Every structure is written in C-alpha cells, then in structure tokens.
Amino acid sequence: FPGLCDSCRMELFFNPFDNLVCILLGISFTVWFTLLLVFIIVPAIFGVSFGIRRLYMKTLLKVFEWATLRIERGAKEKNHLLYKPYSNAIIAKEPTSLEEEIKEIRRSGSNKDLDSATEFELSDIFYFARRGVESIMDDEVTKRFTAEELKSWNLLTRSNYNFHYISLRLTVLWGLGLLIRYGFLLPLRVTLAFTGVGLLVFLTSVVGLLPNGRMKNFLSEKVHLMCYRICVRALTAIITYHDSENKPKNGGICVANHTSPIDVIILASDGCYAMVGQIHGGLMGVIQRSMVKACPHIWFERSEVKDRHLVAKRLSDHVEDKSKLPILIFPEGTCINNTSVMMFKKGSFEIGATVYPVAIKYDPRFGDAFWNSSKFGMVNYLLRMMSSWAIVCSVWYLPPMSREEGEDAVQFANRVKAAIARQGGLVDLLWDGGLKRAKVKDTFKEEQQKLYSKMLVGTQEDRSRS
Amino acid sequence: MGSRASRLLREEEIEEIKKETGFSHSQITRLYSRFTSLDKGENGTLSREDFQRIPELAINPLGDRIINAFFPEGYFVLVIFREDQVNFRGFMRTLAHFRPIEDNEKNKNPATEPLNSRTNKLLFAFRLYDLDRDDKISRDELLQVLRMMVGVNISDEQLGSIADRTIQEADTNGDSCISFNEFIKVLEKVDVEQKMSIRFLH
Numbered sequence: 001f002p003g004l005c006d007s008c009r010m011e012l013f014f015n016p017f018d019n020l021v022c023i024l025l026g027i028s029f030t031v032w033f034t035l036l037l038v039f040i041i042v043p044a045i046f047g048v049s050f051g052i053r054r055l056y057m058k059t060l061l062k063v064f065e066w067a068t069l070r071i072e073r074g075a076k077e078k079n080h081l082l083y084k085p086y087s088n089a090i091i092a093k094e095p096t097s098l099e100e101e102i103k104e105i106r107r108s109g110s111n112k113d114l115d116s117a118t119e120f121e122l123s124d125i126f127y128f129a130r131r132g133v134e135s136i137m138d139d140e141v142t143k144r145f146t147a148e149e150l151k152s153w154n155l156l157t158r159s160n161y162n163f164h165y166i167s168l169r170l171t172v173l174w175g176l177g178l179l180i181r182y183g184f185l186l187p188l189r190v191t192l193a194f195t196g197v198g199l200l201v202f203l204t205s206v207v208g209l210l211p212n213g214r215m216k217n218f219l220s221e222k223v224h225l226m227c228y229r230i231c232v233r234a235l236t237a238i239i240t241y242h243d244s245e246n247k248p249k250n251g252g253i254c255v256a257n258h259t260s261p262i263d264v265i266i267l268a269s270d271g272c273y274a275m276v277g278q279i280h281g282g283l284m285g286v287i288q289r290s291m292v293k294a295c296p297h298i299w300f301e302r303s304e305v306k307d308r309h310l311v312a313k314r315l316s317d318h319v320e321d322k323s324k325l326p327i328l329i330f331p332e333g334t335c336i337n338n339t340s341v342m343m344f345k346k347g348s349f350e351i352g353a354t355v356y357p358v359a360i361k362y363d364p365r366f367g368d369a370f371w372n373s374s375k376f377g378m379v380n381y382l383l384r385m386m387s388s389w390a391i392v393c394s395v396w397y398l399p400p401m402s403r404e405e406g407e408d409a410v411q412f413a414n415r416v417k418a419a420i421a422r423q424g425g426l427v428d429l430l431w432d433g434g435l436k437r438a439k440v441k442d443t444f445k446e447e448q449q450k451l452y453s454k455m456l457v458g459t460q461e462d463r464s465r466s
Numbered sequence: 467m468g469s470r471a472s473r474l475l476r477e478e479e480i481e482e483i484k485k486e487t488g489f490s491h492s493q494i495t496r497l498y499s500r501f502t503s504l505d506k507g508e509n510g511t512l513s514r515e516d517f518q519r520i521p522e523l524a525i526n527p528l529g530d531r532i533i534n535a536f537f538p539e540g541y542f543v544l545v546i547f548r549e550d551q552v553n554f555r556g557f558m559r560t561l562a563h564f565r566p567i568e569d570n571e572k573n574k575n576p577a578t579e580p581l582n583s584r585t586n587k588l589l590f591a592f593r594l595y596d597l598d599r600d601d602k603i604s605r606d607e608l609l610q611v612l613r614m615m616v617g618v619n620i621s622d623e624q625l626g627s628i629a630d631r632t633i634q635e636a637d638t639n640g641d642s643c644i645s646f647n648e649f650i651k652v653l654e655k656v657d658v659e660q661k662m663s664i665r666f667l668h
Contacts, residue, residue: 090496090500090666090667091664091665091666091667092664092665092666092667104661105656105657105661108655108656108657108660108661109653109655109656109657119628119631120612120628120631120632122595122632122636122644122649122652122653123591123653123656123661124615125528125591125594125595125611125615126591126656126658126661126662127661128526128527128528128532128615129528129532129590129591129594129662130564130661130662130663130664131522131526132523132526132528132529132532133532133561133564133664134664135520135522135523135526136517136520136523136532136561137497137500137561137664138500139520139521139522139523140522141520141521141522142503142504142519142520142521143503146503431521435521439518439524440521440524440525442525444521444525445524445525445526445527445529445617446617446618448525448526448527449527449615449616449617449618449619450617450619452527452615452616453616453617453619453620454619456616456620456628457620457624
C-alpha cells in the first residue's frame with residue numbers, strides 16, 4: 001500500500017478482526033479434534049459405543065417418513081400416479097414344467113387321447129414364446145446387479161424417482177441434508193478413514209517387527225480390531241450382530257454373501273480373520289503387504305489365482321494349522337445387490353474344513369451399500385458411501401456346518417447358501433453371479449432341448465414298450 | 467439426476483401408449499423402468515445384445531426368434547444400414563400381444579383389432595415360424611424351428627418326417643406350405659387366450 005502513511009499500514013496489518021478469525025479457527029480446530037478423539041477414536045480402541053449412531057438412525061427414519069408423505073401428497077394434488085417400486089415380481093409366473101405346460105396346451109387343442117403318440121404340435125411354440133416374453137418383462141438375474149429400489153425416499157437425489165413432486169419445504173430439507181452430508185459428514189468421515197488406514201499400516205508394520213509368539217498374536221489382534229472399528233465409524237456403519245456364540249473359530253472357513261467391499265470391514269471389526277485375495281498394486285497393495293507382517297493372511301499373485309490346485313493347497317494348509325485365524329471367503333465371487341444369494345463357487349467347500357456361514361443384510365434406507373462395479377469405480381463408490389446417511393446392517397452368525405456323508409461339494413455349497421438366504425431374508429438363486437459380465441453357458445439351453453425332444457420322440461424304453 | 471433414466475416418460479406419451487396397447491398407467495411405468503434397466507447404452511433404444519444379456523432368454527431355444535419379433539420389418543433402402551434398435555413404443559407394441567384379453571374389450575371396436583386379440587396372438591406365433599415373412603411356413607422354415615427346439619437330440623430323418631406329417635395335417639390347399647389361415651384352422655380349439663397371455667400382479 002504505497003500511498004498510505006506508516007501508521008495506517010500498521011493498523012491494517014494488526015487488524016483486530018483478523019486476530020479474532022485466527023483465534024476462532026484455532027479454537028474450532030482444537031474442539032473438533034478433541035471431539036473426534038473422545039467420541040470416536042477412544043471408543044473404537046476399547047470397542048464401546050455411546051449410542052449416538054442409533055439415535056441418529058431413529059431421527060433419520062422419522063424424517064424420511066415425513067418426506068415420503070409429502071411426496072405422496074404432492075402427487076395427489078397434481079392428480080398423478082406415483083411410481084411405486086416393487087421388489088417382488090411384477091408378473092405372475094407359473095412354476096409348471098416344460099412337459100406339463102406343453103401337454104396342457106395340446107390337451108386344450110385336440111380331442112385325441114393323450115396316450116396316443118402325439119409327436120409335434122404347431123401349438124408347442126406357445127410355451128417357448130410365452131416363457132421368452134416373460135423373461136423380457138421380468139427376469140430373476142439381471143435385476144440383482146443394480147441397486148435395489150426403495151419404497152420411501154431417503155433425501156438422496158440418487159434414489160429419487162418422483163422428483164417433480166417435491167414441494168418447497170421438502171427441497172429445503174433436501175438442501176439441508178446435502179449441506180450436512182457433504183459439508184460435515186463427508187470431511188469427518190474422510191479424516192477418520194485416513195486415520196484408520198494409516199494406523200493400520202503403521203501399527204501392523206510395528207507389530208511385524210516382533211518375534212512370532214503369543215505377544216505378537218495378541219497385539220496383532222488388538223491392532224486389527226481397533227483400526228477396523230475406526231473404519232466402521234468412518235462409514236457411520238450401525239451394525240447389529242446376532243448369535244455371536246457361533247463366531248468362527250480357528251481352523252474354520254467363514255463364508256458370507258457379498259454385497260460390497262465394506263463386508264470385510266463389517267466382519268473384521270467384530271472378529272479376527274485371515275483374508276484371502278489377489279494382491280493389488282497401489283494403496284491396496286501397501287495395506288495388504290503390511291497386514292501380512294502382523295498375522296498370516298493369504299494373498300495370491302495374479303498368476304497364481306488361475307491355478308485351482310495351488311489355491312486349494314494353500315487354503316487347506318492354512319486351515320490345518322489350528323493356531324492360524326479362520327479364513328474369510330465370499331464364495332459368490334462378485335458383488336450382488338443384497339436381494340438374493342447367487343451360486344456359491346465350490347472351491348472353498350471342497351477343502352473339508354468346518355464352514356461357519358454368516359448372513360449380512362443391509363438396510364437400504366440409509367444408504368445403498370451395493371457396489372455396481374460396472375458403473376462406479378472404487379473411489380467413486382467410497383465417496384458415495386461416505387456421503388450417504390449411514391450404512392445400517394445386520395449380521396447373523398449361523399451355526400457351523402460340515403460336509404455330510406454322500407454329499408459332494410456342490411450340494412454342500414447349496415445347503416450353506418440356502419441357510420444364509422433363509423436367515424437374511426434373501427432369494428436363493430441357482431444362477432451364477434458371474435453372469436454379471438459373462439454369457440450364460442449353453443448347457444442350460446441344451447437341457448431344455450433335451451426335455452422337449454423327449455416329448456416328441458420319447459426315450460428308447462418308451463418306444464420299446466409301446 | 468442420479469441413476470434413473472436419462473429421460474422420464476411424459477404423461478402424454480403414457481396416454482398414447484395406453485390407447486395403443488391397452489396397458490394401464492402403472493404397468494406402463496413399470497415396463498418403462500424395465501426398458502431403461504435393459505438399455506445399457508442409455509440411448510433410449512434396445513439392441514439385440516441388450517436382449518441377449520437376459521440369461522433366461524439366452525437359454526430359451528427360440529430366444530433369437532423371439533428377439534427378432536421386436537425389431538421392425540426390414541424395409542431398408544440401403545442394405546448396409548439396418549435399424550437394429552427398438553424404442554420404447556416398439557417395445558410396448560410387441561409386448562402388448564401378450565396382454566390378457568378382457569371381456570369388456572371383445573366387442574369394443576371391430577374395425578381396429580386390439581394388439582392382444584386372438585388373431586394377433588396367433589400372428590405372433592406364426593411369425594416365429596415364418597422367418598422370411600412371406601406369410602407361408604415352408605417345410606424348410608418348419609425344419610429350422612424344429613431344429614432350434616430339439617437341438618442335437620433328434621436325427622434329420624426323424625425331424626423331416628415330423629415336419630412332413632405336420633404340413634400334411636395342416637395344408638388344405640395343397641401347396642405344401644402352411645398359410646396363416648390354415649394355421650388358424652389347425653389351432654382353432656387351442657386356448658390361445660390363456661396360453662399366450664401374461665398376467666400382471668398389480
């Protein structure tokens with residue numbers, strides 16, 4: 001300021017308003033970090049909870065209900081019909097088999113006695129046509145790979161289908177929600193996430209320096225639990241664990257249904273597991289490499305993943321050593337949207353260890369945890385998670401299961417899958433989760449063709465009998 | 467906005483589709499949601515690949531023929547440019563064939579037959595056989611469809627004799643092909659209304 005006199009310049013420099021701003025900033029940072037420490041990090045270390053998150057959850061539910069009523073009222077005023085999503089089927093599908101239905105069609109069309117050799121009828125095509133169009137209108141598989149639709153609106157733009165019915169009050173509320181989520185919750189959560197991950201890498205490396213023994217295992221357990229608990233708070237995850245007496249024990253394999261990478265954090269914050277997976281580069285790789293210093297996890301190189309015998313050998317070696325932690329595996333192999341459980345890959349069920357099934361069910365009203373990997377990358381997904389209201393889920397530890405006499409790996413896998421589906425209230429599907437990306441195998445079509453051919457010409461025995 | 471359709475369905479469009487196909491308002495919005503979830507390219511139309519991505523349709527022996535029914539007849543100026551995309555209107559028009567026939571509709575307007583009339587349902591099935599759209603099912607076309615339905619499980623000779631027998635029974639004018647009228651005659655007693663209809667739960 002060349003034109004001013006000395007005293008004026010001094011005044012500008014020591015502007016009391018500036019001082020006040022500095023003091024306020026300093027105070028708020030201190031308060032912020034103290035609150036963070038007291039309410040979040042210290043409880044995470046000791047595994048206790050103040051119950052703040054549950055109160056938050058109850059308040060949010062009331063707000064959502066109000067929001068939904070306002071939208072319904074708005075739609076009624078304009079005399080329009082609201083789009084109401086139904087998670088159940090939209091069309092009636094009869095569970096009759098190919099044979100039964102084609103026989104019915106033929107019976108309605110002719111006076112001929114059915115036992116006489118009716119080979120082919122032009123009307124047989126009706127069965128295939130109808131089944132085909134039914135699957136176009138609604139099928140069991142493709143809807144499992146997109147996020148579940150909600151019945152009420154949870155003030156997130158991403159899940160709103162009726163946004164032209166929002167009143168002014170609702171918009172204000174939504175704007176307030178946006179401010180809270182992006183202005184307060186997101187920075188808080190990101191800070192916590194960095195703290196949690198940073199501590200994990202640092203402390204596991206430190207513990208890794210100790211000689212193998214009871215002290216190392218004890219410390220490793222504590223370190224892992226603490227860091228995962230901080231991560232849980234970084235997502236504001238409100239988890240209810242049921243039947244903890246069935247928690248997986250050493251020498252066993254824990255299997256669970258897969259919805260998102262967060263599943264790992266949810267399970268590992270309540271118990272210690274040996275993780276299984278492919279070793280990645282980047283930040284993920286750093287975390288993996290430091291974790292394995294503290295306790296034995298099973299990481300595979302990319303080339304080793306294809307070798308099924310190698311994988312099976314390493315898993316069974318680990319399981320035989322009773323001092324090692326239970327293995328955590330997600331047999332679906334990919335993320336499903338938490339409305340169903342898809343085919344379990346039989347690899348983990350062939351090893352012969354005790355299987356501890358776990359069912360995880362998310363409550364989608366507070367934030368959808370499903371990772372649609374074809375739509376969002378990992379970073380995008382984590383940002384969406386951290387800017388949702390909360391992640392609410394229930395975890396059920398089911399009683400341990402073992403392979404029975406005369407049961408092969410596939411049957412065992414299906415039995416475990418059925419138990420998990422029943423507990424979590426999910427649909428039990430035989431379809432392969434790999435259908436998210438891959439084409440369906442031709443063997444299913446060939447089965448149908450075989451069934452139909454039998455109807456036309458019968459089998460050898462039928463012909464020799466008649 | 468979010469993960470929903472890039473374009474919402476306007477009320478006027480819903481009314482037009484309602485008049486043309488007879489689906490109710492909620493059925494149309496549900497099927498639009500289904501249409502957009504199948505539309506991976508998010509360009510408002512479906513291609514054959516979008517249909518083939520449905521596993522239950524891919525394992526249907528006549529899956530490809532059913533998908534064909536959605537794509538408009540091939541009248542194209544330059545052979546190279548073939549429109550292999552179907553928009554929502556076309557999608558609904560084809561699905562409308564499977565709407566159940568309601569009693570109060572039967573005598574409404576005999577001049578313009580609704581898409582889900584008995585005749586139109588039979589026409590849908592007829593077109594699954596009649597690949598070249600010449601309004602006749604030839605022996606070759608019948609053999610092709612039979613082969614799709616049975617796979618490798620039946621020999622050529624047996625299949626041939628099945629085809630011959632079928633044409634013999636249906637053919638009344640002696641041209642060794644099945645015309646649409648002959649088709650209707652053969653199936654006159656079949657409960658087409660029930661077997662070629664799909665019921666909505668809401």
